[in-house]
Amino acid sequence: MEKSLSWREFIITRLIQASGYSAILFVGLIFFFLLREGLPALSEVDASSLLNIRWYPLESHVGILPLISGSLVVTLGAALIAVPFGIGTAVYISEIAPRWMREILKPLVELLGGLPSVVLGFLGILVLAPFLRVFLNLPTGLTALTGSLLLGGIAVPTVVSVAEDALDSVPRAYREGAWALGATKWQTIWRVTLPAAKSGVLTAVMLGVGRAIGETMTVMMVTGNAPVLATGLGSLFSPVRTMTATIAAEMGEVANGSTHYHVLFFIGMVLFIISLVVNIIASSVVFRAKKRAERILS
Amino acid sequence: MMTKFLSRNRHTVQRLGFIAITMVVIVTIIPIIGTIVFILVKGGSAISLEFLSGFPHDGMRAGGILPAIIGTLYLTLGTAVFSVPLGIAAAIYLSEYAKDNQVTRLIRLAIINLAGIPSVVYGLFGLGLFVLFLKFGTSILAASLTLSIMTLPVIISTAEEALRAVPQSFRTVSISLGATRWQTISRIILKEALPGILTGVILGLERAAGETAPILFTGAAFFLPRLPHSVFDATMALPYHLFVISTQVPEMPIQIQYGTALVLLVFVLTMNVIATVIRSRARARRQW
Amino acid sequence: MVDKIIIENLSLQYSDGTESLRNVSMGIRQNAVTVLFGPAGGGKSTLLRCLNRLNDLTEVKASSGRILIDGENILDPKTDVIALRRKVGMVFARPVPLPMSIRENIIYGLELAGEKRKSKLDEAVERSLKLSAVWDEVKDRLNDPAVALSGGQQQRVCLARVLALQPEIILLDEPTSGLDPISTGKVEGALLELKKEFTVILVPHSVQQAARTADHAAFFLTGELIEYGDGKTLFTNPKQKKTEDYIMGRFG
Numbered sequence: 132m133e134k135s136l137s138w139r140e141f142i143i144t145r146l147i148q149a150s151g152y153s154a155i156l157f158v159g160l161i162f163f164f165l166l167r168e169g170l171p172a173l174s175e176v177d178a179s180s181l182l183n184i185r186w187y188p189l190e191s192h193v194g195i196l197p198l199i200s201g202s203l204v205v206t207l208g209a210a211l212i213a214v215p216f217g218i219g220t221a222v223y224i225s226e227i228a229p230r231w232m233r234e235i236l237k238p239l240v241e242l243l244g245g246l247p248s249v250v251l252g253f254l255g256i257l258v259l260a261p262f263l264r265v266f267l268n269l270p271t272g273l274t275a276l277t278g279s280l281l282l283g284g285i286a287v288p289t290v291v292s293v294a295e296d297a298l299d300s301v302p303r304a305y306r307e308g309a310w311a312l313g314a315t316k317w318q319t320i321w322r323v324t325l326p327a328a329k330s331g332v333l334t335a336v337m338l339g340v341g342r343a344i345g346e347t348m349t350v351m352m353v354t355g356n357a358p359v360l361a362t363g364l365g366s367l368f369s370p371v372r373t374m375t376a377t378i379a380a381e382m383g384e385v386a387n388g389s390t391h392y393h394v395l396f397f398i399g400m401v402l403f404i405i406s407l408v409v410n411i412i413a414s415s416v417v418f419r420a421k422k423r424a425e426r427i428l429s
Numbered sequence: 430m431m432t433k434f435l436s437r438n439r440h441t442v443q444r445l446g447f448i449a450i451t452m453v454v455i456v457t458i459i460p461i462i463g464t465i466v467f468i469l470v471k472g473g474s475a476i477s478l479e480f481l482s483g484f485p486h487d488g489m490r491a492g493g494i495l496p497a498i499i500g501t502l503y504l505t506l507g508t509a510v511f512s513v514p515l516g517i518a519a520a521i522y523l524s525e526y527a528k529d530n531q532v533t534r535l536i537r538l539a540i541i542n543l544a545g546i547p548s549v550v551y552g553l554f555g556l557g558l559f560v561l562f563l564k565f566g567t568s569i570l571a572a573s574l575t576l577s578i579m580t581l582p583v584i585i586s587t588a589e590e591a592l593r594a595v596p597q598s599f600r601t602v603s604i605s606l607g608a609t610r611w612q613t614i615s616r617i618i619l620k621e622a623l624p625g626i627l628t629g630v631i632l633g634l635e636r637a638a639g640e641t642a643p644i645l646f647t648g649a650a651f652f653l654p655r656l657p658h659s660v661f662d663a664t665m666a667l668p669y670h671l672f673v674i675s676t677q678v679p680e681m682p683i684q685i686q687y688g689t690a691l692v693l694l695v696f697v698l699t700m701n702v703i704a705t706v707i708r709s710r711a712r713a714r715r716q717w
Numbered sequence: 718m719v720d721k722i723i724i725e726n727l728s729l730q731y732s733d734g735t736e737s738l739r740n741v742s743m744g745i746r747q748n749a750v751t752v753l754f755g756p757a758g759g760g761k762s763t764l765l766r767c768l769n770r771l772n773d774l775t776e777v778k779a780s781s782g783r784i785l786i787d788g789e790n791i792l793d794p795k796t797d798v799i800a801l802r803r804k805v806g807m808v809f810a811r812p813v814p815l816p817m818s819i820r821e822n823i824i825y826g827l828e829l830a831g832e833k834r835k836s837k838l839d840e841a842v843e844r845s846l847k848l849s850a851v852w853d854e855v856k857d858r859l860n861d862p863a864v865a866l867s868g869g870q871q872q873r874v875c876l877a878r879v880l881a882l883q884p885e886i887i888l889l890d891e892p893t894s895g896l897d898p899i900s901t902g903k904v905e906g907a908l909l910e911l912k913k914e915f916t917v918i919l920v921p922h923s924v925q926q927a928a929r930t931a932d933h934a935a936f937f938l939t940g941e942l943i944e945y946g947d948g949k950t951l952f953t954n955p956k957q958k959k960t961e962d963y964i965m966g967r968f969g
Binding site for chain 1: 440
């Protein structure tokens with residue numbers, strides 16, 4: 132009996148270990164399949180046409196610059212919204228709100244994170260876009276700005292939860308020290324707590340932006356889907372098309388193995404690398420912050 | 430005199446600051462509540478037994494959304510089948526077995542990255558691996574597998590947190606009484622961490638249930654006149670259906686759109702509320 | 718009298734550089750209370766945790782030497798540690814009732830060992846709770862959660878949980894540190910009963926407790942065994958200056 136017990140233990144331990152390692156396997160698999168289907172694009176079209184400013188695959192114009200610029204404009208707009216609102220809400224929840232308020236706000240913000248992006252896109256089409264069209268007197272309400280507003284909302288929960296964690300982990304003694312020196316609560320927040328939580332807040336912003344770049348359905352539904360090169364702030368008020376929306380909109384219609392198909396995978400590869408870079412930087416910021424905290428404590 | 434002025438000044442600044450930040454919070458919160466209430470109100474009148482239990486007809490401009498509801502249930506369950514055991518096992522590894530070394534750091538980095546990969550990229554991956562390479566076709570199986578991998582990081586990180594919250598002393602005592610590591614985990618640690626794990630699982634599945642992009646090319650069907658028969662069939666799904674009827678079908682009655690959004694919202698919110706309730710009840714009952 | 722345990726040249730270092738042992742050699746008598754005492758960080762707990770291989774859970778940088786129990790070297794990698802831990806039971810400083818009922822706590826180890834017969838389990842519950850002098854207080858609420866008991870009761874239930882496995886050696890790591898004097902007295906009383914049947918090794922939480930309970934006493938300082946001998950002699954007439962200073966309370 133003891134023998135079979137130790138065998139069971141051995142097998143279970145191995146299974147658990149394999150499950151732990153599977154995360155690495157999946158990231159590897161994802162990258163591999165994106166490369167496998169995306170790299171042929173480079174041999175089928177040369178680099179200069181990929182960097183062209185026209186996206187019209189039906190006539191073999193596969194310049195991805197308009198898509199990248201579209202993603203940038205929408206994401207930038209989203210960040211302009213998500214950063215102040217996200218950090219403001221995080222500061223309020225962690226530093227100002229009374230306990231009962233915190234218990235209401237936290238689940239509510241989490242709820243926003245759980246709202247399906249199609250529902251937001253749906254409301255964007257029906258409510259936000261018509262409103263913006265009339266309010267800003269635009270030819271169409273389906274613009275980069277509409278996408279930015281909604282994406283900002285989608286990124287807010289990410290920013291709030293990470294930033295709030297960072298603020299929460301600032302030792303209470305810091306605040307008490309500042310109060311003891313006669314600082315107001317407000318001064319303490321700006322001059323002590325937020326600077327102390329700087330790296331965590333930065334991580335929050337990066338992860339929020341990462342979330343916004345990768346968001347698909349909402350932007351596809353509300354940004355008008357016009358692949359034109361964004362050149363300035365004015366593009367916020369005209370239709371654009373992002374990398375994610377392009378993949379989602381066109382992958383369903385292309386023939387497997389065609390150039391168009393490979394280019395779409397190539398765009399996916401670019402998105403994957405962007406998210407990889409964002410997350411590695413964000414997590415190394417957290418790592419460094421942790422080490423510094425350990426030094427302080429020891 | 431001067432200090433008095435300064436002190437009044439900085440308290441004014443504080444008051445203004447607090448007002449500003451409260452406004453920020455209000456502007457953040459109102460759209461959340463507004464969205465939910467708006468859809469509940471607008472969609473409420475579309476809900477009927479026929480809407481919930483009937484098939485769509487007249488090019489989806491009439492009838493019900495049963496196949497989409499059932500499809501989302503199937504996809505959520507399918508996702509659970511793969512991601513729950515794998516995610517919990519991975520969390521157990523990280524919390525109970527992993528040493529603090531390079532490999533473990535790599536695993537953590539991989540999990541963080543999985544959490545950050547755009548959902549549409551998961552769709553591409555699912556298409557490349559499950560639909561084409563493994564030849565599952567556009568199917569519930571391929572879509573569930575794709576959603577599983579996307580859900581994994583949520584489940585792993587929340588479950589690991591829940592496992593780590595169980596006091597270390599339980600482990601030491603159990604081992605000292607002659608238990609093996611696995612006996613300790615299965616008899617004590619898992620039981621104590623269960624509410625936290627469950628919360629993570631539901632939040633992960635909630636995300637899977639509401640996603641559209643990963644299933645676009647892996648398992649979602651535009652329209653099916655019948656329910657799927659096997660895991661190799663494609664399926665309708667609520668989020669994709671909402672996308673289709675709000676962008677792809679001209680002259681779609683607005684009522685059906687709001688009704689579909691409402692059903693999806695209720696589906697997702699119910700999971701969210703259940704998760705929140707489990708978490709707060711477990712916190713209240715916990716004895717350590 | 719024979720030596721139940723023989724420790725030979727035992728040295729050990731943790732990876733994080735905390736507490737260590739340096740070349741400790743000693744024999745531990747059967748059916749007696751052996752007390753390991755000295756200031757914190759001296760290596761007493763480390764030594765206890767070597768005796769049931771609980772140190773396997775901690776990151777140990779280097780260890781050498783041998784520990785013979787009944788003539789077998791338990792530090793040998795081939796040792797069946799599960800069987801060892803059943804033979805060498807341990808009670809910790811803070812009572813840690815597992816999150817289950819009193820009864821389930823007591824039979825936890827037995828069930829793991831494969832005992833399924835209800836009569837045997839019931840018998841073990843009663844016997845071990847009586848041995849640890851807590852039976853009268855808990856016999857009517859065996860199915861209540863163990864955490865609901867008072868600290869002193871919890872600690873005696875934890876002792877009973879160890880006794881249920883019918884070990885040969887019992888390790889106690891400051892078992893009364895969190896308890897009031899009355900509960901402490903009850904636990905100490907139980908110990909004196911126990912030594913008739915078991916080999917007891919106690920890390921006391923004070924010099925007074927050491928003096929009260931010791932048949933044999935060993936004084937540890939920064940990982941070294943300074944003095945070891947008969948309890949009465951050591952506390953009334955220590956040979957080493959360091960031991961005397963510590964007992965007299967000149968450092969702590």
